[in-house]
Amino acid sequence: MDIIFSPLGLLLATARDVIPVLALLVFFQMVVLRRPIPRPGRILFGFGLVIVGMTCFLAGLDLALFPVGRSMALQLSEAAQSGNVTVADWTAYGWVYLFAFLVGFSTTVAEPSLIAVAHKATEASGGAISSWGLRLAVALGVAIGIALGTFRIITGTPLYLYILVGYVIVALQTITAPRMIIPLAYDSGGVTTSTVTVPLVAALGLGLASNVPGRSPVLDGFGLIAFASLFPIIAVLAYAQIVQFVTNKRRKRALRQQPGTPEVAS
Known part of the structure; x- marks a missing residue:
């Protein structure tokens, strides 16, 4: 679909995808719940903004x-092959690994869905979970x-x-990780595959x-999204385990420093 010369076609295609959602909501509100639609004008205006916004986003x-990511990958791989490098010589693609690492980190830190989840996690935990700590752990994962991918x-x-x-590691981490962080860690793998990171x-x-x-491209080009979903779970669980280990060490050190406190085994 050539959106440069057919913006109207893209707008109609987006509307075709969004209108069934609106129809489903109207059906349940009026037929199943048998209640009038609250503020229908505002709802229609909001759905119009959704259609226009999704069209601009696509x-x-x-x-x-898409062109930037594809062209950067092509140029970096061409530079690695300038000296008749074979596929087996994976050490020649160092700039590709670095670029993949930095792209994964930067796009994840800016991911709107991750920012929202990290903010809510901080609120729900009463500040026990750091918003920035969670975002950095997910971004590092x-x-x-992606670099490994x-x-x-x-x-x-x-x-x-x-x-x-990867999932064997996740299963082993789940056994020893703090229970509070386990559901959040599993959700962190899903929120990374969103609007900024995936394209x-x-x-x-x-x-x-x-x-x-x-x-x-068909057999090997896909699969990076799976890495982007799996490794954040490992990173967040590891982050929680490290924080728990450091906290326990500090608590034991503080107990040892108190006068009259029996020796605590480390």
Whole structure:
């Protein structure tokens, strides 16, 4: 779909996707609940803004984010192959790994859904969970995951091995992590795959797989989103475990320093 010359077509396509949602809400409100729609004018105006906003967002993705991610992946992989580098020589793609790491970190820190979840987690926990600490832990997990995902694309190793090992680690962490953080950690993997992160990560994977010899965009280009969903869970659980370990150490040290307190085993 060429949105440069057909903005009206994109607007109509977006409306076609959103209007069924509005129809479903109206049906349940009037037929199932049998109540009038509160402030219908305001609701219709809001849905109009949603349609226009989604249209502009999709246009921006196609005009900016997708081309930028794809072109950066192509240029970095071409630079790695300038000296007749083979696919097996994964060490030549250092700039690709660094770019993937930084893209994953920066886009996740700016992810609106993560900001909202981190803010609510701080409110619900009474300040026990740091908003910035959670955002940085999730961003670091995404960055490591995407960098490892680019390594998988370049080397051609099977995707399922990484996912299997990753979820084994998550299962082991879940057993020992503080119970308060476990649901939030699992949700953190989902909020990273949203409006800002997904377009750039998908474009990066497709562009890299298209330019690395022996790689297929269909077979190897996808899968980075799975890394972006899995590794934040590991990072948040690890963050909670580290904080718990440091807190326990400080508590034991404080007890030892109090006069008349029996020795506490470390």
